[in-house]
Amino acid sequence: MDVTVPPIPPAYDGYRERVRAFVAEHRPDLGWTPRAGMRVPDDEADVEKLRAWVRALYDAGFAVDPPDGRGDEFESRILREELGRAGVPYVLGNPLVAGALRLFGTDEQRRTYLPPIARGDHIWTQLFSEPDAGSDLASLTTRADRDGDHFAVNGQKVWSTWAQFADFGYLLARTEPVAGPAGITAFILDMRTPGVTTRPLREMTGTSDFNEVFLDDVRIPAGNVIGEPGQGWRVATASLATERGGVGLGGTADAVAALVGMARRYRRGGAPAIEDSAVRQDIARFAARSRIQRALGYRVATKAAAGTVDAWDAPLTKIWYSELNLELCEYAMALQGPVGALVEGEPLAHDSGRWQDAFLYARAYTIAGGSNEIMRNLIAERGLGLPREARGS
């Protein structure tokens, strides 16, 4: 057993200095406050600043995930640390399609689309869910009818991240008039194609991080199919599993440290809350769950490297993270006492209301990308081999 993270050699100090200097010079000055989660700026101007920032990083050789797959391990760690500290997004749009292209795309598709994603030149959205196909994604009804060397697409999508600013969409549509997963095909859709209408949704957070997308006789070249026609469910499942695994990778150790800080500042029973045994027990429970999250991550990474991933690994990781995240936010608000009821914009709010925003956004993790109820089905049915739930008629 070994999970040692080797210390970064002193020889890399110069690299870190170069990154810091670059960030200091190029970090965009946004009108918008980045928040927890996959969040989208309010206006085009900020998006353009972010594109310029990602492009500058890429052109300077500071790509976190270089499209050629090469890259120095230590440089990559330094880069992530420093860009994390910068507090500005350096991945734009939903990168879900990258996994799909790597696994199922043609060489040409990979060459055409992967580098612009890394360079911030292309922003992508996913066009998966529909108003009547949420948990039951395989019941989607958006049609893509073959018409010569094109497909004509009609239907409505929802929960499309970044779609209001996206250049391309990763689309699932039905190419065969059969029910269920069999007739679904994955496409690359140029969002500027006539017939594509995007309408930002406003979510309970008060922000617009998702969109509705209406597709009205949208023509897609046949060459934009990812994988084979009818293979779309496999393509999507593989990329969603990657996303679910990814959900668990957001660390929660900083949040636990913040709880300690709050417990020092706010009071309970006439003394700092950190002296209250009940608060200490609660903080310890969160610290344990946070550390276990990291250990579960080590486990999954080990299994991935060995090719022994179980069907339950991704859903288990998603459940663990999303519930921990939600409860951390709830507890942070409770620790703040009445201040917990104050939000961004209110000068008295704690830490600019970030916990309240994170609390409201937390349901994106327990619902989106397959709700936790669906995750439990996956664990039970695919992981444990219990009988499948019956479909209705």
Add this chain to the structure above:
Amino acid sequence: MDVTVPPIPPAYDGYRERVRAFVAEHRPDLGWTPRAGMRVPDDEADVEKLRAWVRALYDAGFAVDPPDGRGDEFESRILREELGRAGVPYVLGNPLVAGALRLFGTDEQRRTYLPPIARGDHIWTQLFSEPDAGSDLASLTTRADRDGDHFAVNGQKVWSTWAQFADFGYLLARTEPVAGPAGITAFILDMRTPGVTTRPLREMTGTSDFNEVFLDDVRIPAGNVIGEPGQGWRVATASLATERGGVGLGGTADAVAALVGMARRYRRGGAPAIEDSAVRQDIARFAARSRIQRALGYRVATKAAAGTVDAWDAPLTKIWYSELNLELCEYAMALQGPVGALVEGEPLAHDSGRWQDAFLYARAYTIAGGSNEIMRNLIAERGLGLPREARGS
């Protein structure tokens, strides 16, 4: 709104004195230690002592639940209080059948069977569950075939309380060869009938409070049917609902008080646990749930009196009590620290190991009489009108 319990008038002091004197004189000296729950003595001798005790109470006019239904409210309260303090059972066997006879029995059946139950002359058991019909009681397969003025019964029953000492059994058997509830009939079975074999089960508590009962060509007179043939499911459902409601009536206030006592005695972090804020929060949680249990009881009693009981009331009460009881036991053991691992017979055990026994027995409440999973189905389907679960084929 009114839940006032009127104080007992001083004029009843003499009655209380008479009860106390009677208890002091007649309280049986048992070889067996009464424990939490519906528990059964180890041997016939103790059962005979208990029968004599209940008979003496009855003959002296100290019947808690007089068969004529009359009785003074204050006398009844005093009697329950004093008999509770005596720490010896005063109800023998499973009285479930009494509700069935009151609701569905003939006048003659009521006259014949109800007074001997109250007097301890008849001990009853229930013959409901079968090895393959637990949660799914309606799938029971014990057959009762009509043969002239008798029925011939064949099958196997399990989880029969007090059966090893019972005079009569409240039996469910199938009189029609159809599946499900329709063909079931309720019977009065004289346990001394040839062909009845009783084998005590040993449970995880180490005690034998339930039995297996084998029925081999047992002949029951047709007059011993309760209600009509084929009506057995209704009879049983009505009496089980009574039992479930009854589960909630066991108070938990004494248990909460005992937690306070334990928290004073045992230590946490170098001081009495009662000074530990986490323990105080936990005790308060239990105190709240205990008081809410009482309030839920008031609610159900009010609805029962008004004839407005909802389908969810009995299962909700059962879930509330059985989970509270289990968690109280678990918490009591945790408060004791390592002493929590010691059981009856060990001199160092806390309070003769009653909490450990109660913990092991607690699953009788969460499983028997319809598991809590079945209770949740009842709430959802009958209470909230959600679609029924599909049967398999």
Add this chain to the structure above:
Amino acid sequence: MNFAFDENQQLLRESTRRFLADRQPLSAVRARLESASTFDRAVWEEGAALGWTAMLVPTEYDGGSVTHQPLVDAVAIAEELGRVLYPGPFLPTNVVADAIAREGTDEQRKRFLAPIARGETVAAWCLTADGTPDLDAVAVTASGAPGGGLTLDGVARFVHDAHVADLLLVAGRTGASVVQVLVPADHAGVETRVLGGIDLTRRLCEVRFAGVTVDPEAVVGDGARTPDAIARSLRVATVLQAAEAVGAADELFARTVEYAKERVQFGRAIGSFQAIKHKLANLLVELEAARAATHDAALALADGADDAEEAVAVAGSYVRDACAHLSGEALQTHGGIGFTWEHDVHLYVRRARSEQLLYGDPAWHRERLCTLVEARVPDGAAGAGAV
């Protein structure tokens, strides 16, 4: 025994429900969500005519309750107000009315109670600077002024509805003790600011006092009784708040059950999936327990029962935790649609989370509850044990 609203209370509840459905549906509140105030004064005055602010006011001052248990009557109303996330000052106005009725001088009762009962005067209660019920956190000083009056300086925060109040009941510190005084909200030196809160349907405020001098006649009650009077007001607030929370939870639960019956996924209503059925069954258990706890507390407080404080501590801890939890599970059951701004479920989530933390948070009430339970348990109650 009758552990249910009696006939008159049921009539009161039904008339309140009909009135709100007509005059103050949640859609009407929604239209004002992003305004400075969500309060509709016309609706409030009509509500007052239905008795909203009369229950805790004696009949000689135009008050009157429908039963001999005014607080239970008020709970019947509060549940209905909670159901539609009513944005008005029902809770603080009734708390202040109760305080004046119990502690005020005859003169104060005459002057303030009738206008409150008639809906003309809206009242708010300024207690502490941090929103906790801890008297150490009272941050308004009340120093002696020429002529025997008091001068108030300082701040109170997390004050329900102060932005629409006409009258403020203000706790102030005089040396080591605390007094309460009545101050017109438009008095010079009083400044009210609406706090940016997670609850969009009801407002919390900060109220600042700068050299606000009042007559000696503005002082409510006898100084030595003030901590008890404040404790009483906290109990009333806790019960009314619990009732609002139960009403909101009841409405949200009913909507969630309906949604589960209608929403089809995998070719079946999602309410036919056992995971959803059991989730909803668990929520019903919580909801009914919360309702029972609230009625238990209302009854005990209305009757002046010995254990009323214990019952209130149960409500103050269990009910708000349960209702906040229920709101989150209702959201989860709704899935993506519940995550949208347009859907009402987040308004219930926001209300439940905000209210959870006021008038003593659940941990505060549990600590109190443990103390009360302890006082009842004699030494030696643990049973025998030898180690």
Add this chain to the structure above:
Amino acid sequence: MNFAFDENQQLLRESTRRFLADRQPLSAVRARLESASTFDRAVWEEGAALGWTAMLVPTEYDGGSVTHQPLVDAVAIAEELGRVLYPGPFLPTNVVADAIAREGTDEQRKRFLAPIARGETVAAWCLTADGTPDLDAVAVTASGAPGGGLTLDGVARFVHDAHVADLLLVAGRTGASVVQVLVPADHAGVETRVLGGIDLTRRLCEVRFAGVTVDPEAVVGDGARTPDAIARSLRVATVLQAAEAVGAADELFARTVEYAKERVQFGRAIGSFQAIKHKLANLLVELEAARAATHDAALALADGADDAEEAVAVAGSYVRDACAHLSGEALQTHGGIGFTWEHDVHLYVRRARSEQLLYGDPAWHRERLCTLVEARVPDGAAGAGAV
């Protein structure tokens, strides 16, 4: 990165599993449940030949591990022992071996370690009178005896497997400090009594010392280091105990899944009901989290990582709570059959509940964990806030 047992550890685990299935299945333990001892010495000696007691002993004393992380090797074994609720003194013997190997004199190492490694000497650890890890609860006094030795008087309780031990490591109080001494279990004045415990497959004991005089050479380690040495032993015990708990939970979970697939009610396998599916999914989450926490702690302790104590506190709190909870839910899933004496599930429930309370209960480990986390967090980490 390799967060999994390596090849040699897997072989060790598999050979242990095969051996136990053959020589010490749970049915064999069951046959002795109501005997004074459930321990089978022959099995123990064969197990020692497989390396059960050699991992933490240096090679020069007949010890040896299969990897450079002996504690991880021991964890691989402990999981298998836990799976069959193995009743023998694996945990205390390894804890004592580790203590002697790290703290003992050369003479002590020579004399005791080889017999332990070969399975000839069974060891137990006598720490406190109340079973807590609190050194204030050490209730054996070690007073100076003529000739420089020590005389032990007092009692230790909740001692794993002392009734079958040959050698006792005993904590004793000398004035304000604590020493540890090695005492043969058959020494005059040592009296061992098996405690009546809820765990039927493993025994806890009370050990009394009355005028037990030992040579100065019996003292283990330097006095000033003893509290640290005891803390180290507690960490080793916590990790091995967590590993046993995970092994037991893994086996019980697998049996519960099988039962859910086989048991038919309402014409369907109960495992086809979504409530059961989600219950089992939740238990798998707990089980995998417990396993990850245990391996994380074993690895950190084996590597002497800076944050090893933190990792151990996570295991000591989360793992035992999760495994105890899992055992109860497994019982609930089994329904009536699980409630019978004949079914094995209650043996797992009993073990899980008993172990949960030893070597520091979960609350003790959480308190420690909070302290460790606090130490890492600089002041001002809460973020800005103004009230």
